[in-house]
Structures are given as C-alpha cells and as structure tokens.
Amino acid sequence: MGTRALEQIFTPKSIAVIGASDKPRSLGGAVLQNIISAGFEGEVFPVNARGYKEVAGIKALSRISQLPKGIELAIICTPAETVEKIISSLAKVGIPAAVIMTGGTARVRSSRFSPSKTRLIAAQHQTHVRILGPDCLGIINPNHNLNASNLHVPVKAGQLAYLGQSGAIANAIADWALARNIGFSHLLTLGQGQDIKLADVVDHLAASKTAKTLLVHLDEFREGRILLRSLRAASRNKLVLAVKSNRFSHSPLSDDIKTPGLLSRDLLIDHALQRAGVLRVDATDELFDCVDTIQQKRQLKGERLAIISNSRGGAILAIDRLLHDKGHLAKLELSTKNKIKKILPDYLSSSNPVLLNPELEPELLKEVAGYVLADPNVDALLVVYIPGLWTDPAANAQALVSVASESNKSLFCSFMGDHSVHKAREILDINTLPNFDTPDNAIKAFMYRVSHMRTQDLLRETPESIVTPAGYSESIDQQLPIDDVIPPHLAWQLIRSYGFSVAKNFYSESAEELLNLSDKIAPPWVVKIHHKEYLKPFAYGDNARQRWRSVALNIQTKTQITTEANRLKSELKERFPSSDILGYSVQPMHRALDNLQISFGIGRDEEVGPFL
Known part of the structure; x- marks a missing residue:
C-alpha cells in the first residue's frame, strides 16, 4: 500500500477518538488525556455509543455518522468485535486513516463473527482506509504536539524516530529516554501490522525533515526483501539502527521463520542488515549510547x-x-x-x-x-x-x-x-x-x-553482474534438482564451470565401483561417503559427536579402499541412521598447505532470498 495517507497519521489536523470515556482505566480515556496533555492544536472529537454529552470536558458524539467532514485520523479504542463495522463507518464519513489500539482481533470468534483478523483485512481492502495496528501503541509526534497513545510517560521532542513491533518495549524505551532527557521526532509500534507495514513507515520517515535517526526494533523479520529495500534507501541519508530480538529459533517464545539448512536465521539477518547500511545494536539499553557516539560531528x-x-x-x-x-x-x-x-x-x-x-x-x-x-x-x-x-x-x-x-x-x-x-x-x-x-x-x-x-x-558497494561462464553447460542446468540437494558430481561440475580450481574427483553410487575409478588416479587416495547430512555440514552445530566429515585419508592400497568404504558406511548408520547414502567418491590425497577442504552451502530464505 506504500505511504498513502501516512501524512494524515503522523501529522493530522483533526482527530476522532472512538471509544473515548471518562471511566477509570479506560483505554479511550487514557488516549484522549494524552492528546490533551500534549497540547494538540487541531480539533478533537470524542465518540462513544453510550451517549455521553462530554468526555474530558470536550463535547462528545454518540455516532461516527455525526462527525463533520474533513477529519483526518481516527483512533479506535473499542472492543475487537466492533472494529470491522467502525472501519466501514469511517469510510462513509471520509476519514482516510485509523489507528487501531484494540488488541485481540486475531482471537475473536463468536456466532456472529468469523476470526476478526481476516474480516478486518477484507474491510480495509473494501474501504481503502489505511490502518495502523491493530494492537499498537498509538502514534506520537512531539514536534506536532501529538501523543495519541497509551504511554505512561510524556515524550519530549527530538530527532530520533523509534519504530517497533512491541508496545511494551516502546513503553520501556520512552521511560529510559525521559530519564536521560532524550527526545523523539516520532514514536510508534505497528502491532499486528495488517495494513501499514514497517517498510511503509521507514519510507515515510526517510523523507522526514525532523527524523534524523531511525531506531528500529525487530521482533519478527517478515517481508524481508521489501523491508531491506526501504532500510537501504533510508540509510543513505539517515543513521539507521536496529535491535533484533527473537534471535534463537529454539527459544520457547520464538515464532520466527525456520530456514532449511540453517540452525538460526540470526546470522543471515545480521549480514542482510549490514548490506542495507543498518547498524545492529545488541541490546535496547545500548541504543542511545550508540546514537550519541555516532552523531559526533567528527x-x-x-x-x-x-x-x-x-x-x-x-x-x-x-x-x-x-x-x-x-x-x-x-x-x-x-x-x-x-x-x-x-x-x-x-x-x-x-x-x-x-x-x-x-x-x-x-x-x-x-x-x-x-x-x-x-x-x-x-x-x-x-x-x-x-x-x-x-x-x-x-x-x-x-x-x-x-x-x-x-x-x-x-x-x-x-x-x-x-x-x-x-x-x-x-x-x-x-x-x-x-x-x-x-x-x-x-x-x-x-x-x-x-x-x-x-x-x-x-x-x-555495487555487486558485479554475474555472467554465465564459458565453461557452463546447459546440460548441467537441466540436471539440477528443483527442490532437493545438488548431487556431488553435479556440484563439482557446477563449481568447476565457474572457474574454481578443484581436486580431481571420481564419483560412483556404489562402493564396489570405487576400485575401478581408483585406477584413474595415482595413490595415495581419499575416499568419501556422501549423504544428505554431509551436504549440510554448516548445520552440524557445536555438538562434537556430529563433527564427522565422512572421509578416509591417505589410503595406499585397493584393499584399503574397500575396507575404508565399508567402515564409513557402518559409521554413517551409527551417527546418522536416517541420512540416505547418495554415493562415494575417490580423490587424490593432497598434503600441501595451499590445499584446503572447505564446506559451503547454497540456500534460500523465504524473506531474505538466496544466500551462500
């Protein structure tokens, strides 16, 4: 959806607070009080179906249809099951954008409503009302005297923009900043981010004159390529810092995407952020120290x-x-x-x-x-x-x-x-x-x-264009599997075609054929057994038991070739009983210091893309 109507969210001239109330511990009441306390200079319209005459000393309306034309932003603080209908009502009176602070839309189910998350997305598509949230902190723009949020502390004006996915973390960030006399140009969280995405907000703030630095807290890394493109563009003109939590896939609270072949996506995301010009900070309490240091004049x-x-x-x-x-x-x-x-x-x-x-x-x-x-x-x-x-x-x-x-x-x-x-x-x-x-x-x-x-x-850096090498054969391309590991003999052909110098290698699907293949190479030999786990050595982890490289070195006789091949097969069944045998290979033994055995894999992350 891009940046359409984001100006009305960040710098509205008028606001309607749907669900505003004077009741204690009322979300709508807290938001309205923050709007008033921040000194918002535009018009504010409390709306509550209970028919209050006024809320917080401001004349209240009982229906959205009573709102005057030209209101730019609605803040929704009503129960989850009412949100879909409210979005439709906002569209009828011409309000272009809404901040949904209500949580639980993904959990609501009743005899009248299917899961509200799905219905809310449909309502947004039908009405074209831009939605921040649901379950978000609100929107804060101190330079515009705007604090339409449920924050528990005031926010000073400054040049830092904080974008997060967790309202609780944003509350802590605001508390820290107030104690250190640090101000913000913008402060918001996306909540469930059903319409407005992090990339949309980054694009909008990249053009902002008041936001000099973007502080981004990433709990999840979704729609990664779009986000990285936005971060890359912003990094050319602004300092962009990121804290990435939810770093370990085996965490009991992790719901991040699992990438085949990798124990953790964290290193992959780290490199992707670096390439986008984003400086990653390990902890939220280091964010402000980092900003202070980097923004030194020299x-x-x-x-x-x-x-x-x-x-x-x-x-x-x-x-x-x-x-x-x-x-x-x-x-x-x-x-x-x-x-x-x-x-x-x-x-x-x-x-x-x-x-x-x-x-x-x-x-x-x-x-x-x-x-x-x-x-x-x-x-x-x-x-x-x-x-x-x-x-x-x-x-x-x-x-x-x-x-x-x-x-x-x-x-x-x-x-x-x-x-x-x-x-x-x-x-x-x-x-x-x-x-x-x-x-x-x-x-x-x-x-x-x-x-x-x-x-x-x-x-x-501008990556060089990849030119198909002269030695590349279309027959290799036709043999490559679409959704499985590349067989060893094809991998060697592929690497060699791109100009890499690799050791001579003869591959067979059975151990018996190795004896005939060894005639093509002078001893001593190296024998390897290939299996699916062997083709993912970068995913072995730190378990010493799994650091088995499936290789027999310095073989001098043909009898030893058979013996070692059988030994490798036996050890494979012991260590990786579920790993299928793909075949065997025989190579010349190299001892020189300039000969290395390296291991690398090629994979594809559904958000970041291909990686090596």
Missing part, C-alpha cells in the same frame, strides 16, 4: 586506535576490550615514538599504548596527545585517565579539549572514577568530547563508529 576516518593512559591497568582494560571486539590497535610511526621518548622517562612506554606517569601533568598530556593524533597511522585516540593524589582531572580535561580543537581526528576519553572527575566530565561534555565512565564503554562506543563506517562501505 567522522571517523579509519579503524586504527591509539591509547594513552596514566595507568598500565587502565590501558590493559581498553586493549582487552578492543581485541575482544576485533578492533585494530594503531602502530605508531618511528618518528612519533622518538618525539614521545624525548619528553618521557626511559621506564615509560612510547609505543601504543603510550603509558604516562600516574601524577599526569596537563602540559605533558597535551603534548603527547598532539604527537599521537598527528601520526598518519592513527585514526582515533582514546585517553584513559585515572585520578590520584597529585592529579588535576579538570586541568587534564581542559588540555584534551585544547588538543582536540587542533586536530580533525576523533578523540575519546575515559575519566575513571566518579567524585573526583565530575568537573572534568562537565568540561568534556560542554565541549562535546565523547567521554565514558570506563574504558570498556569507550571501546564499545569506538567500535559502534567503526561498525557504522563498515556498514556504510557495504551500502556503497
């Missing part, structure tokens, strides 16, 4: 990090986290190390990390940091500072502000402790220098920047 120019610390222990903490997260420690130029050596005692390190005295003087810190930032091998600098008896944290913070103003590279700070470094952190905050309580958090922030840089590089 863009990261590379991945090589230098570290300065007045404590060996502080430097070790930073390096441990950096290496754990697969970061890169910069190698200082010899000229840089020589400059640092001249101003440091011999017992201190001038290499990366650069170790300074615990009683660090601001002048020395500024000079050393200047040398390090000027090094062409350094893309960013982290200073880990620990206060002591003869240190001045505030003066050292001011020294870092000074050196940062003279460089175009990123500078991160970790002033450890709390009481003694409070003023120093204020100085860093005022001057917008990223600073963190611990080296661990500082490295996390740096790696967020690195990850974002990598995803943007992937986004800009």
Whole structure:
C-alpha cells in the first residue's frame, strides 16, 4: 500500500477518538488525556455509543455518522468485535486513516463473527482506509504536539524516530529516554501490522525533515526483501539502527521463520542488515549510547586506535576490550615514538599504548596527545585517565579539549572514577568530547563508529553482474534438482564451470565401483561417503559427536579402499541412521598447505532470498 495517507497519521489536523470515556482505566480515556496533555492544536472529537454529552470536558458524539467532514485520523479504542463495522463507518464519513489500539482481533470468534483478523483485512481492502495496528501503541509526534497513545510517560521532542513491533518495549524505551532527557521526532509500534507495514513507515520517515535517526526494533523479520529495500534507501541519508530480538529459533517464545539448512536465521539477518547500511545494536539499553557516539560531528576516518593512559591497568582494560571486539590497535610511526621518548622517562612506554606517569601533568598530556593524533597511522585516540593524589582531572580535561580543537581526528576519553572527575566530565561534555565512565564503554562506543563506517562501505558497494561462464553447460542446468540437494558430481561440475580450481574427483553410487575409478588416479587416495547430512555440514552445530566429515585419508592400497568404504558406511548408520547414502567418491590425497577442504552451502530464505 506504500505511504498513502501516512501524512494524515503522523501529522493530522483533526482527530476522532472512538471509544473515548471518562471511566477509570479506560483505554479511550487514557488516549484522549494524552492528546490533551500534549497540547494538540487541531480539533478533537470524542465518540462513544453510550451517549455521553462530554468526555474530558470536550463535547462528545454518540455516532461516527455525526462527525463533520474533513477529519483526518481516527483512533479506535473499542472492543475487537466492533472494529470491522467502525472501519466501514469511517469510510462513509471520509476519514482516510485509523489507528487501531484494540488488541485481540486475531482471537475473536463468536456466532456472529468469523476470526476478526481476516474480516478486518477484507474491510480495509473494501474501504481503502489505511490502518495502523491493530494492537499498537498509538502514534506520537512531539514536534506536532501529538501523543495519541497509551504511554505512561510524556515524550519530549527530538530527532530520533523509534519504530517497533512491541508496545511494551516502546513503553520501556520512552521511560529510559525521559530519564536521560532524550527526545523523539516520532514514536510508534505497528502491532499486528495488517495494513501499514514497517517498510511503509521507514519510507515515510526517510523523507522526514525532523527524523534524523531511525531506531528500529525487530521482533519478527517478515517481508524481508521489501523491508531491506526501504532500510537501504533510508540509510543513505539517515543513521539507521536496529535491535533484533527473537534471535534463537529454539527459544520457547520464538515464532520466527525456520530456514532449511540453517540452525538460526540470526546470522543471515545480521549480514542482510549490514548490506542495507543498518547498524545492529545488541541490546535496547545500548541504543542511545550508540546514537550519541555516532552523531559526533567528527567522522571517523579509519579503524586504527591509539591509547594513552596514566595507568598500565587502565590501558590493559581498553586493549582487552578492543581485541575482544576485533578492533585494530594503531602502530605508531618511528618518528612519533622518538618525539614521545624525548619528553618521557626511559621506564615509560612510547609505543601504543603510550603509558604516562600516574601524577599526569596537563602540559605533558597535551603534548603527547598532539604527537599521537598527528601520526598518519592513527585514526582515533582514546585517553584513559585515572585520578590520584597529585592529579588535576579538570586541568587534564581542559588540555584534551585544547588538543582536540587542533586536530580533525576523533578523540575519546575515559575519566575513571566518579567524585573526583565530575568537573572534568562537565568540561568534556560542554565541549562535546565523547567521554565514558570506563574504558570498556569507550571501546564499545569506538567500535559502534567503526561498525557504522563498515556498514556504510557495504551500502556503497555495487555487486558485479554475474555472467554465465564459458565453461557452463546447459546440460548441467537441466540436471539440477528443483527442490532437493545438488548431487556431488553435479556440484563439482557446477563449481568447476565457474572457474574454481578443484581436486580431481571420481564419483560412483556404489562402493564396489570405487576400485575401478581408483585406477584413474595415482595413490595415495581419499575416499568419501556422501549423504544428505554431509551436504549440510554448516548445520552440524557445536555438538562434537556430529563433527564427522565422512572421509578416509591417505589410503595406499585397493584393499584399503574397500575396507575404508565399508567402515564409513557402518559409521554413517551409527551417527546418522536416517541420512540416505547418495554415493562415494575417490580423490587424490593432497598434503600441501595451499590445499584446503572447505564446506559451503547454497540456500534460500523465504524473506531474505538466496544466500551462500
């Protein structure tokens, strides 16, 4: 359905609240109170079939047909069995969009109603009323003074747009944000998403002038290709972050799609999001730290990090986290190390990390940091500072502000402790220098920047067109199965036709034929037994018992070929009793270091598409 009528949902000029009431714990009453409290400047019309004269001090109507023409949005807060009829009534008075906050439409069944979910979809198709929900949080646009939701806290205006699939998580996000003085441009959840999809909202917000960053919480990954296309387009102009929950298919609460051949879709989705320019964050509580870090004015120019610390222990903490997260420690130029050596005692390190005295003087810190930032091998600098008896944290913070103003590279700070470094952190905050309580958090922030840089590089990549190779035979194509595994002999032909250098291989369906095939190759030989589980080794998992590679190596005589083939057949029945034998193969034994046995699979996910 695209973005049609989404403008009326996000920036309505008038709203009708269907089911508005003054009753305690009334959903309609809570939504109406939030609309009033947010200072919505348009007209608001409470509607309730009970015939109230007014609700929350506003004149109320008893029927939708009494609404004036031109109302742009309806908020539906009535029981599930009434929703279908309400949608039809909204269409008759010309209301183009509705937010259905009512839950349970997928569960309702009575003598008069078939499952409401199906009937609601049909009603939407007949009336063309755009629907957000059902079972959604509502719609919040603080820059438009709009809070048509059941949130329990107010929402400040800002530049972050939060899009989710869970109302409960959105409530927690709003609570966290309020405590941290963070505002939103938009905040909404899709609920069941029967009409308006996540991709539609992403497309709409990609064109928004107020939404600078999109925070997307993915519980399910449905209609993946459409969503990835929308995320890819949005990522070209905005920062897009995603938290993907429901990561493990064996979770008792998981209802995600199962992909044949994969133990978990999570890695597949992770790579797909990276390709779309989306930065994935592991946990919701890391979202805001990530946003704060990436939106720093100075863009990261590379991945090589230098570290300065007045404590060996502080430097070790930073390096441990950096290496754990697969970061890169910069190698200082010899000229840089020589400059640092001249101003440091011999017992201190001038290499990366650069170790300074615990009683660090601001002048020395500024000079050393200047040398390090000027090094062409350094893309960013982290200073880990620990206060002591003869240190001045505030003066050292001011020294870092000074050196940062003279460089175009990123500078991160970790002033450890709390009481003694409070003023120093204020100085860093005022001057917008990223600073963190611990080296661990500082490295996390740096790696967020690195990850974002990598995803943007992937986004800009243009895959080369695939040209059918000269060696490809149409006969191979005709023999390939449509809905099953590719037999080994066809797989080898296919790989070889695309120019890969592969070992000689002779295939047979029976062990007896191996003796004749071995005459074509000089010993020593390798014998393999092929079965369906063997063709999915990437799905074996971490169970050591299943790491059986179905191979016998370094066979010297023909007698051994028969013996080993029978042994493999016996072991197969033991380890994989339900796996069908596809055949056997004999290959020359290769020992050189440049010869590798690799395993890969080709599959297709119904949402993401083909993968290797």
